[in-house]
Amino acid sequence: MVLFFFVYFSLVSIVAGVFTIAFRNPVHCGLALLTLLLHVAGLFVLLNAEFLFAVQIIVYAGAILVLYLFVLMLLNLKTEQRYLHTRHAIILFATAGIFGELLLLLLQSPFSGAKGDAPAVAILQDGDSFAVGIKMFSDYLLPFEIVGVFLLGAIIGAIVLAKTPTAVDAEQE
């Protein structure tokens, strides 16, 4: 069962990923990306990361992607005529080659290491959200706050950037 879902989620994710970069119409790309995100969320479930699953769905699929689609709609972009240049093929193959090698390296590795303090049993006992929460607000409080500030900054930045220039600003410049 798990194996089946894993295969399903993996394959769909990969295909959706390929589609994302392959479609000409940006909106189609967006939709493919959505698929990918949802299936990756599925992979998270397989890994006992329910909280992340939820976040993936809500934040990524719900918020971020919608943002993308909004922008696409807003800009009303046309379908690209040609996107695969010949010389890009070299890049394609080179990249693929490189990652092939990396993959080999990765797969050769034993991935052995000391176990942490959060075995699956322990997580399942109180639930993933609980575990994440405890960890997040104890050891990782400072990074968490920093991320918060970062997000705030990003939002402010986005607002400032996208704001329509006013007369006063123009004058100042």
Next chain:
Amino acid sequence: MIPLSAYVAVSAVLFTTGLIGVLIRRNFIIVLMSVEIMLNAANINLVAFSHYLESMAGQIVALFVIAIAAGEAAVGLAIIIVVFRGRLSTNVDELNLLKW
């Protein structure tokens, strides 16, 4: 039981896909989307290691990655809007001021 290397492989494939997207696409928005793919690939890795190494750190970092992705999307899209407002294009090739 699915081996860790399987997740790693999936994530590697996705990452490569995203990377290729970044490299070959000209549309800025799609480039951003490709970046999202790469982030997701990384997230898969993080969560997978977190699971197999029995440490919460991976999940936490994955959360942060999502947060950052959100920020990136917001800022990136805002930049796109600004650029588009000026140039009526989202073609990356046209944004080549960054050379000598």
Next chain:
Amino acid sequence: MDLLVLLIPVFPLVAVLLNGLLGRRYSHDLAHRLAWGSVGLSFLCAVGVFVETLRTGVAREVVAYRWIFGGDLTINLAFLVDPLTCIMLLVVTGVGFLIHLYSVGYMHGEEGFTRFFTYMNLFMVSMLLLVMGNNYLVLFIGWEGVGLCSYLLIGYYYDKVSAAKAATKAFVVNRIGDAGFLLAIFLVFVNFKTLDYTQVFAQAGQLSTGMATAIALCLLVGAVGKSAQIPLYTWLPDAMEGPTPVSALIHAATMVTAGVYMIVRNHVLYDMAPVAMTTVAWVGGLTALFAATIGLVQTDIKRVLAYSTVSQLGYMFLACGIGAYTAAIFHLMTHAFFKALLFLSAGSVIHALSGEQDIMKMGGLKAKIPWTHALFLVGTLAIAGIFPFAGFWSKDEIMAHAFVHGQYVLYAMAAIGAFLTAFYMFRLTYLTFYGASRLDPHTAEHVHESPPIMIGPLAVLAVLSLLGGFAGVPPEAGWFHQFLHAVTAVGRGGEEHGVGFGLVATLMMVATAIALLGWGLAHYLYSVRTEKAAQWAARLPRVYATLLNKYHVDELYDALIVEPTKRLGLAWDWFDRTVIDGVVVGVGRMTHSGSALSTWIEKYVVYAALNVVGYANHQAARSWRKLQTGQVHHYVAILVAGFFILVHLILAWWGGASGIGIAAR
């Protein structure tokens, strides 16, 4: 008695202060009364002291206050009153008093009248300190003090260049002597740890002959300076630039005899140093002769007298040098009388002639100023040594001593000197008072006899010149000798020359003959055959010129000492500005060059090295910047490549065997 001693210098000092500080506020009359009055009071005190000393025959010391002290040195401002001091006191205050009186008339109406009397009184103070001091340092105060007053009074007519120059010269030349004197004082202190006469003389016996000689010679340098002996005599003739009473008081009667006084005072030390004694005698003898020769041809009335003073002082030195201290003091006293008389008379002449001093422009004054003439003549007779005037007794005694001591050469010099003295003094008298008048008509109209205030003192002095010699009669055994014996006998073990009367009488005859010979020659040349003098001079032009120019000694000193010193000063000044200051400036320059060099290095080495690197970088960048396509894709591609390499590097670094398990560490 002690009070009386203290009062002697205090009276003139008070007068100095009053006249000096307040003199401008009151009339000339009050000023001069204060001046001579104070000296007169001093004289009275001196007489009192003299009488007391005569009565008790005891020397006494009076301490005023502790002056300089510290460590093993204590110097009191203290006075010693013994017979020698008494004699000097009487001479100084007495003659001084007379000259003060004379000055009232002589200086009447001069600008700076009060100033003159202030200086004169200051001189009296100094001179009294000089003769009364009980130690070398008090003596030295007076010694330098009289030098200062001499300076001030020579420079009295300070707007005359010659007077100003003479004053400076007198002071500086005196200073040379003073330096010697100072050395003597140091030597005394080093040897005796005290400067008091009594203690020094008491311990003198411990002194080695060499040290005694050294001290004596140093003292001699001082004495030579002050008493205008060879080689430091040159200042005295020039000192005649001062007013005539000054010449009389300072440069004839008192100050210049200080050297003699000092030698006599220190005779204990001299007695231990035969070499020094001989030196003193020869200096005296030579000076006596030398100055007399110059006196032969001088035409300035005061200069003739000045050279005669130098010459007479030579006699006194000669006396000291042969151990005839009493004779020296005796001659000092009589010389004070007749030389003061001569000077003052000469002053009277000058006064009469409204300032004319050249004897070639005088002549025939006998009728116009008879009193002056008479008095001058007395003086001349006295100095020439004509019996029974004072000079006869004293000079004769000196010559007799020289003879008796077997110093025949000195005796001969003294005799020739006496001949010359008689000659030039009578030459002076004849040229001034006799013969035809050579006055210029304008002056001639105003010729007048001096007022009584001037003639009066002259008369007193004339009497003293006439009778003063009898204090020393009979020779070697007179009252004078007995009185001084207490002083001069100290340390000599009572050794006296028993001189037979016959020898003395013979020598007296000889002396008189010599004097008369001189007179006769003068009479012949300047009264009988007046043209002869010029002929003789013309026959020996070089000798005459040499004598007239005082053997060119002044020029010699100028060329040998003064000019080289100035040159040295200029050279050293140059040295200071260029070399010493040059080193300083050079250091500055070096700093500057060092700075320039450092800056050069900074620019062409340090900066340049960096700039070359930067420039190379720049050039390289120019070609490499082609890589910057501006295409994000390219950048990402490169990034990926870099990442690939990095991963391999990391794997290699951490050791591939352990795999990627970084977290495991």
Next chain:
Amino acid sequence: MGQYALLFILFAPFLGAIALLFVPNRQVLQVRLIAAASAGISLLASIYLFFAFDPVKGGYQFIQRFEWSKELGIAFYLGVDGIGTPLVLASAILLFAGVFVSWHIKDRAKEFYIFLLILAAATIGVFMSLDLFFLYFFYEMSVLPMYLLLGMWGSHTKGYLEMTDAEGLKKRDSVDFFFNFGSNSKEYAAMKLTLFLSAGAILALLGILLIYKFSGLHTFDILVLREQAKFSGNLATIIWLLVFFGFASIAPIWPLHSWSPVGHAAAPAATSMLHAGVLMKLGHFSIIRVAYEILPETTRELMPIAAVLCVFSIIYGGFVAFYAKDTKYVIGYSSSSHMGYVFLGMAALDYISLSGAVLYMFAHAMATGMLFAMAGWVYDQTHTRDIPSLGGLVNRMPFVAGCFLIACMASIGMPGTVNFIAEVMILVGSWNKYPFQVIVAVLGIVLTLAYLFRMMRGLFYGSMDSHYSHAHDAVAMVDRLPLLLMITCSITFGIFPGHFYNVIRAGTDPLIARITQVVPMAAQNGDALRVTRDESRGQAGNVSPVVRHSPPVTESRGAE
């Protein structure tokens, strides 16, 4: 409250900088006030820190520690010892003064203040970091604002050192170009400074990483490294050399100094002040923190290098200063010359001389800060720094001239200023080991007087060009405040250095004892040194707490 002093000092400027972001550029006064307020808080806190530092206790105090990355052994670890305390104080003073010196900046004042605050805060951060990572972090952080401050608000240096001619730049292909390559532009100065410091920083970083790697302790904690890390042989030598020359390039030691005068000359006044006043001391401080603390034996062996180079620093810098025609070049080279004294004091490895070196850092910060402030004032008024073309300004600006004189006096170590004490201590301490250097240093003082007086004469005396008749004095309180502040510090500590000295000795004594392996004489008899110092402090009547963490005033009252 008291134990958080370091956080106040460090973060007040940072927060000020952040706050400034939200102030509109137009509201200049607000910008200034915020900058002044944050600098003021920092200053007050550092004054508190200075007086609350307990020299009797010694060691590191006011420690704040936050784990940052356990895995890498990095912690945000703050604390000051007797060496850091005075330097923190100096930084705060100069920052506060710098805010007022830049009061009249019109061009993008907000950004200027932001960078200035960050610069100062980063500098302060170095002085209080007890973690190698953050030490390096703040160190690098202080360089970046310098670049911007120079590049944006700097001024061109018009070849006053006779380095350039205007035409030279155009002759790209001639040899002259090598010697004139961009050297008269502020961009050149900024770039040179940044490159130089970064290059130095890379060396230092390499050293730090080697320490990290080969200590085997897996930590950046200086205190731990100090106690446990052992290095020997070539490795120690290499690390030491990397650390020394890496940090010495900012100090700057001859011949690595060439960025500094150019940087000074191009920078605006406040930046020059901070730059010369405290930024350069980062080098000395870091050498002491890293090399002295962690590698004492190697320091003992290799520190003579500094003793050799310092001679060149002193003389060479002095000479170039003597020749320079640009006021700021003169002061810049004089700084680089005076840093030689610090190196001398450090090299002698003696209790007194090292304390002298630390004190000298503070003293030099005050003196040079004053000089730069006034050079800046003159420049603002006349728009030139060319000494020959200036002159006679004393009539226009008597106050500035007077302060300038005091600054010169401080700079040459005139008794009564803290520089004098520092100099004496350096001389006292170094004589036994380096008499030759002491003599050179002494001559350097004379040289200093020569070029400073030369400059003073050039600026303020002589005849004045009518051109400058509009120049006016520093009349307003804001203009006078910074000068008076620095003068007060210089003279007050010059006359009453007691507490200052105790504080520094608390930092230097253990260091020297470790390095020389010689216990201070007094310490041989039990704890005599401590006791004596305590007594003497009582005599001097300085306020100092006997018990930690309580206000000093109560303490002294209690003590009496």
Next chain:
Amino acid sequence: MLEELTFGFPILSMLLFFPLVGGLILCLLDDDDLIKNAALAVAGLELVLAIVVLLRFIPDSAAMQFSEQLAWIPPLGISYHLALDGISVLFVGLTAFLTVLIVLYSWDTVRHQSKLYFAALLALETTIIGVFVSIDLILFFVFWELMLIPSYFLIKLWGGGAERQYAALKYVLYTLLGSVFMLVGIVLLDLNYHEWAVTHHIEPSYTFDFLQLLMIPIPPDRQILIFWLIFMGLAFKAPLFPFHTWLPDALMEGPIGMAVILAGIKLGTYGFIRFSLPLLPEASQDGGVVTVMMTLALIAIIYGAIVALIQPDFRRLLAFSSISHLGFVVVGLFALNFQGLQGSLLTMINLGFSTAGLFFLAGFLYTRRQSTHLSSFGGLAKKVPLLATFLLIIGMASIGLPGTNGFVGEFLILLGAFESYWLYGAIAVTGVIFGAAYFLWYYERAMLGPLAQGLSHAIADLNGRELVIAVSLSVMVFWIGLYPSPFLRIMNGSVQALVERLDRGSPVAGPGVHPPVLAHRAHQHVLGGRAQ
């Protein structure tokens, strides 16, 4: 070794800082007349204070009196330690006295920025008094250096010459160059103490206190090194012979007031007698040192006098005469016996009246003719008899005429020198001759003789203020010359102690030597009463 007496009232601190405070207050005033009067009041009160100190001083005592001590920089052993003994007390009085006179002189001769001038002058007074009252070497050095600042400005801003900038800088650079070497010397003394303290386990192990430094041994070879280092500072300031070229410049270009200070207050030689000789007895008696010092001094005497002889400018002449006189002082110092030291000390005081007095008179001439060059004079005595008289009086003091102060000092010096080294003494005596020559020759050309051309117009004789200056100087000249007893008594005790110190040498180092008691031994001596 030296007893210390306290006074129960910080009179020295008051003496020290009163002029400075006065000067600062002066800066607040605006009215020109008020400023002058205030300056005079401050200087006058300072003089009164100084006189009080002199009157309360116990003569014939070697004790350090009026001692005040406060820890200043305890770890380095630097303290605020003031005291006076017979060596220094007279200088304090002299400084205060001269300052009053300078204020009087400057009354109408300083026309611009008089406020700053008087403030600088008073500040200078503080620093000079500081030099004299400091017993701590660093404190001494502090004042020594601080003196440069007001001096520099006095020369630079109120100097009369065209080259005053140069002269001021030269003065400061010169002095600083010397004093930095002196600082090294002082530091070495301290280090020596430190070594000793370490071996004897004494705390505190550093000190710059003169009295404590006296108690420990210094190896003779180190003494010689220290001696020469300190020598540099003192010789440059004094100035001794080859280091003197700043002096003519500073005196020529600077204002008269400054010239009076520079020529009248002999800081350099004071330093020798205060610190060098007692601290470094073996070095001071070392044959080489004495020979060099004596040689330099003798060269200075003769060289200075002969160069002075041909100077056409009075101030330059005085500069060289000053150098010559300093030669005498040094000869006296290095005679190293009682008379020599006493004479040197007295001569230093004397020069404050005579040489400084001559500068005042040069100033009077300058006021009248705008020059002190011979070309503007000639026969002036006719026009300005009072001036000429005082010039002569003080000139006579300067050339050492008996009855004036100059003689007493010079005599003692020469006597001392002769006692120790007769040859040196004998050579020095020749200076007496040249002294008279250069002064009198100048006097003759300037004052005597016929009136020079261009002098026909009226030249005013001394006015009231100038008369006060001249008379007060003359009174001092004669007082010391005729009745020096009070002055000698004041200095004798300390000079005796110094001589004993020189005879005994510095304490002997050895295992058996116990550290002397370093406790502060100060005895209260009741205000108003003289404990004998």
